[in-house]
Amino acid sequence: SNSGGISGQVGSEAEGPRLFGDMSTLTKKGLRGYNEAVMASISKLLSPLFEALSPRQKEVVIARFGLEKQGGEETLAAIGKRMDITRERVRQIEKSALIALKKAVQENTSAAEILGRSKKYLKENGGVARQNALLGHLKSSFDDIRDGHVNLLIEAAGAFRLRQEDKDFWPFYYLGKNELKGAMAFIDGWSGALERQKDYALAGHYEDLWKNFTKSKGVSKNHAETFLGISKRIHVNPYGDKGLRHWAEIRPM
Secondary structure: OOOOOEOOOEOOOOOOOOOOOOOHHHHHHOOOOOOHHHOEOHHHHHHHHHHHOOHHHHHHHHHHOOOOOOOOOOOHHHHHHHHOOOHHHHHHHHHHHHHHHHHHHHHOHHHHHHHHHHHHHHHHOOOEEEHHHHHHHHOOOEOOOOHHHHHHHHHHHOOOEEEOOOOOEOOEEEOOHHHHHHHHHHHHHHHHHHHHOHHHHHHHHHHHHHHHHHHHHOOOHHHHHHHHHOEOOEEEOOOOOEEEOOOOOOOOO
């Protein structure tokens, strides 16, 4: 559930044909500034990657990363049952496919463009980004791109990482351990500051506290909001009061 999301700070949670061709014309001129008439199809652009795979490897990768138009990600067990092989055998096929894809990704202009744009976006946002935010950014150039395409590329290339959703965080990408540590420390720091000044925050001074906290940490407004955007800790009640989700005044039981 995304109830209680705060625009800017606590966003709400918001897919590919088979796969990615030659993008040389687009790449030479750059994707930025192109209108929808020349918007690239991710499936066509990335399809050459799969030439490096056997039919079985291709089937497993498509299923595992949810690259079919109508399908989501499948579990190892589900794929194994359908292909009449063990779960462990599916895992081995997936692993071998990703190894084969690593070289193909490095040589694919389209994949390099997507990874480059993604890393640039992450750097501009303090090294982290909500999964749906990065996807939204990429959709300006690839209208049919899905998180499965991005996940496959980063899995094969090791360019950055995905942290899966849990009770405290939305799914988000991060550049490396240092960026992850920095974002987590900022979120923990803000949570602690709110706990210490709960009454003041609930008395209508949340925004003042937020402004002073980000300034004291030397973090830009953009980075601060991105950091908080990956966390599920902050909520807003029906009266517009913001605070920690476990506060009774914010989320009455």
